[in-house]
Amino acid sequence: MTDAVAQASVAQTAPDTMAWDSGLRRLMMIYLPLGCFVLILLFPFYWMAITSFKPNAELMNYREHNPFWISSPTLAHIKHLLFDTAYPRWLWTTMMVAIGSTTLSLVASTLAAYAIERLRFRGSPYVGLGIYLAYLVPPSILFIPLATVVVQFGLFDSPLALILVYPTFLVPFCTWLLIGYFKSIPYELEECALVDGATRLQILRRITLPLAVPGLISAGIFSFTLSWNEFIYALAFIQSGANKTVPVAILTELVTGDVYQWGALMAGSLLGSLPVAIFYSLFVDYYVSSLTGAVKE
Amino acid sequence: MSVTTLSSPILAQRQPNWLVRLFDYKPFLIVMCLAPAIGLLAVFLTYPLGLGIWLAFTDTTIGRKGEFIGLENFQYLFTDPLWWNAVFYSVLYTGIATFGKFALGFWLALLLNNHFPFKSLLRAIVLLPWIVPTVLSALAFWWIYDPQFSIISYLLVDVLHWRTSNVDFLGSPWPARFSLIAANIWRGIPFVAISLLAGLQTISPSLYEAAMLDGASSWQRFRYITFPMMMPILAIVMTFSIIFTFTDFQLVYAITRGGPVNSTHLLATLAFQRGIAGGELGEGAAIAVSMIPFLVFATLFSYFGLARRKWQQGEAND
Numbered sequence: 001m002t003d004a005v006a007q008a009s010v011a012q013t014a015p016d017t018m019a020w021d022s023g024l025r026r027l028m029m030i031y032l033p034l035g036c037f038v039l040i041l042l043f044p045f046y047w048m049a050i051t052s053f054k055p056n057a058e059l060m061n062y063r064e065h066n067p068f069w070i071s072s073p074t075l076a077h078i079k080h081l082l083f084d085t086a087y088p089r090w091l092w093t094t095m096m097v098a099i100g101s102t103t104l105s106l107v108a109s110t111l112a113a114y115a116i117e118r119l120r121f122r123g124s125p126y127v128g129l130g131i132y133l134a135y136l137v138p139p140s141i142l143f144i145p146l147a148t149v150v151v152q153f154g155l156f157d158s159p160l161a162l163i164l165v166y167p168t169f170l171v172p173f174c175t176w177l178l179i180g181y182f183k184s185i186p187y188e189l190e191e192c193a194l195v196d197g198a199t200r201l202q203i204l205r206r207i208t209l210p211l212a213v214p215g216l217i218s219a220g221i222f223s224f225t226l227s228w229n230e231f232i233y234a235l236a237f238i239q240s241g242a243n244k245t246v247p248v249a250i251l252t253e254l255v256t257g258d259v260y261q262w263g264a265l266m267a268g269s270l271l272g273s274l275p276v277a278i279f280y281s282l283f284v285d286y287y288v289s290s291l292t293g294a295v296k297e
Numbered sequence: 298m299s300v301t302t303l304s305s306p307i308l309a310q311r312q313p314n315w316l317v318r319l320f321d322y323k324p325f326l327i328v329m330c331l332a333p334a335i336g337l338l339a340v341f342l343t344y345p346l347g348l349g350i351w352l353a354f355t356d357t358t359i360g361r362k363g364e365f366i367g368l369e370n371f372q373y374l375f376t377d378p379l380w381w382n383a384v385f386y387s388v389l390y391t392g393i394a395t396f397g398k399f400a401l402g403f404w405l406a407l408l409l410n411n412h413f414p415f416k417s418l419l420r421a422i423v424l425l426p427w428i429v430p431t432v433l434s435a436l437a438f439w440w441i442y443d444p445q446f447s448i449i450s451y452l453l454v455d456v457l458h459w460r461t462s463n464v465d466f467l468g469s470p471w472p473a474r475f476s477l478i479a480a481n482i483w484r485g486i487p488f489v490a491i492s493l494l495a496g497l498q499t500i501s502p503s504l505y506e507a508a509m510l511d512g513a514s515s516w517q518r519f520r521y522i523t524f525p526m527m528m529p530i531l532a533i534v535m536t537f538s539i540i541f542t543f544t545d546f547q548l549v550y551a552i553t554r555g556g557p558v559n560s561t562h563l564l565a566t567l568a569f570q571r572g573i574a575g576g577e578l579g580e581g582a583a584i585a586v587s588m589i590p591f592l593v594f595a596t597l598f599s600y601f602g603l604a605r606r607k608w609q610q611g612e613a614n615d
Contacts, residue, residue, distance in 0.1 A: 034408045038419065041426055041486065044437040047448060051440065062451050108333035115330035119323060127331065134338050137346060138544035140565035141588060144572040144581045145349035146341065168342040171334050199321040229430040231547045236573050247432040251551055262440050269433035280428045284421040288491060
């Protein structure tokens with residue numbers, strides 16, 4: 001702060017320095033709003049975390065305990081969650097569904113992107129556009145007819161239904177992302193391999209895919225996150241408590257009666273967010289590049 | 298010499314195996330590669346989309362096959378105040394939330410575009426609300442909006458003494474509507490900010506240098522360089538944002554489930570309540586289908602309204 005003021009006074013004494021570079025102005029125009037943004041964007045998570053470790057007495061008493069801190073942290077809520085509810089089971093189901101649908105959509109969209117971008121047939125841009133348009137169809141329009149389709153297939157109340165349905169929004173995204181990645185791989189590499197007598201599938205396996213690994217990782221982690229977070233399909237297609245995914249189960253199984261157990265609810269939310277948050281922290285750059293890449297394409 | 302040694306094993310491998318030859322036949326390979334993706338999308342996206350439109354014209358309920366009843370569902374909806382209420386709130390929700398998200402998100406993107414320490418860490422933190430499952434952060438908001446133990450009420454009443462009574466966030470219609478919009482803006486800022494930041498980074502610094510030499514103020518630099526250059530990406534991000542805000546479901550379902558007195562129903566939550574919870578599949582499908590015209594209109598508006606500038610600049614129309 002004092003440093004900033006000192007810099008500001010320097011800026012005033014030296015008229016040649018542009019106003020933008022003055023420290024005080026920088027503080028007011030950049031750091032202060034940035035600090036507010038970070039504070040507001042992170043506060044719900046802080047609140048979620050702190051609530052999960054607070055004993056119930058502190059949770060409901062702001063007069064004697066400072067609500068922003070925990071006087072006597074407790075693991076009771078998490079213990080309740082892990083041992084008295086089916087929470088581990090829900091986590092497991094969610095994990096399996098996310099892994100299953102991610103694998104399925106990665107395979108399907110890698111092949112599709114390869115066909116559209118590299119095998120180049122008449123009308124391939126239109127197929128690409130069609131797949132892209134599929135991304136614009138929101139799940140809220142589809143869930144009612146999809147529920148009847150799922151019932152027709154005898155998959156109602158089965159996690160398999162979710163594994164098969166999630167690719168409807170994962171495949172368009174992944175295909176579009178991978179088309180972009182395949183575009184960046186020089187075509188000459190494939191021509192060399194063709195001249196050497198490699199088959200198309202050999203080219204895909206030995207040349208294109210190894211070079212597209214960053215794209216595959218981006219598409220994979222993105223799909224995993226999207227299917228972990230999916231809600232409306234899981235809510236509409238799964239009935240029995242044991243087969244629910246974490247977001248649905250917390251909302252429908254843990255919210256009971258008139259007195260909400262905020263400690264357990266927040267602990268459940270925290271634990272349900274952690275896997276994606278950890279995943280995210282490991283692959284931040286891939287997330288950012290896939291998010292922005294998909295938008296730019 | 299070397300050529301023969303290289304090619305002969307491949308030839309020997311290729312000639313007898315008809316399967317390998319089949320997979321090297323281009324039309325066959327194209328069909329095989331496209332089959333999984335197109336198959337999945339056809340069965341679980343195109344077919345349900347068509348089925349949904351068909352269901353909207355029938356009186357199907359759960360467990361009973363419906364009959365074609367023409368426009369009856371829609372005629373009923375047009376006389377249903379709850380549907381009009383949901384249309385009103387969906388439009389309001391989309392309008393205010395999109396405006397908020399883009400104003401704040403653009404601001405955040407401009408802030409993040411500066412140079413300061415720990416920039417990449419900060420960018421990573423900013424994206425968190427978008428990564429975490431919406432329902433789970435919505436639960437955190439529900440708790441923050443609690444009538445008795447809301448932390449915002451605590452701040453306003455006990456710390457700052459600005460109010461004498463707790464804020465009733467979700468108990469009456471208008472505060473509940475705006476509370477939900479605030480939560481939606483909170484969740485939407487990161488996506489907008491990070492996407493727009495990527496756009497900002499593609500603007501060549503030499504444009505700003507040229508403008509500064511010409512004596513342009515910082516506002517003029519924003520107005521005549523940043524803003525026009527951002528138009529194409531703004532159009533795409535806004536199209537996405539409008540579509541997914543208008544059809545939002547999770548946030549409202551998690552926090553209010555349409556209450557109090559059905560004042561915060563979006564079309565999607567109303568469709569769920571009638572179609573799945575109430576079992577009236579036909580009517581629910583009609584509500585879902587009634588979203589389509591709004592979506593098409595919003596998409597065309599945001600896309601062509603904003604992207605038109607790009608054509609005027611004479612860039613490729615891609």
